[in-house]
Amino acid sequence: MGDRDKCMEGCMVCGRELVYAARPTAHTCVYCGRQEEAYLYCPAGHYVCDACHRQDAIEAIKQICLASDSRDPLFIADAVMDLPFVPMHGPEHHALVPAALVAAWANSLGLPKDGLVAEAIKRGGSVPGGVCGRYGACGAGIGVGVGVSVMLAATPMSGAEWGLANQVTAVALASIGRQGGPRCCKRTTRLALLAAMDFLRDRQGVTWSGEAPGKKACRHHRRNRQCQLAACPFYPA
8 A cells, every 4th residue: 555656745746835725726636637626736736636645545544444453543543644655634534533433433342343434434535625724624523523423323314313423523623623723634633533532431431442542642743844843732742
């Protein structure tokens, strides 16, 4: 898995810092040729669509979530994020959050998880990149709502399940919002999963595993050009 020629920070083609535009413009993906309007692109003219950006990571998310017997979604998520071909930022994290949450939950209950993980990845993977700034709802926070929706088989017509899925999203987004920006997909992944773990422990009695979850020092801070440094709760002491 993975493409050694791809850059994992900034532009996937050349590594330059990306442009975050206020209005979309037309671009063509350098990998698949897809033509679409986008808010995010390289100043050198390169553009990578969401599908190509997350392609390698999605397969890794699936394999690790299915192979792991951990009951700690943070442990599972870290195993994916530590892979050298998983980008520092990007929409792959929107699929990672629900997949790791669902996998750890299924492991804790001894449930078959293949279909659950696949559905979590499918739904989370549909959340576009950059929604944290453009929509005011980080994809990692949305991801825990996706995960709980999959766990509880919630639909738009559900009662309590519908409510819980929306409540956990709100709790995660509140935690992410309090920390402030600029964005960091590693930080928001951890914050979202921590919020979801607390919520599901209190509301659903889910038993997670792991020692001091979320307190492990971040190993990605040197890769993040906009790292909050000591202001981030996961920055190494």
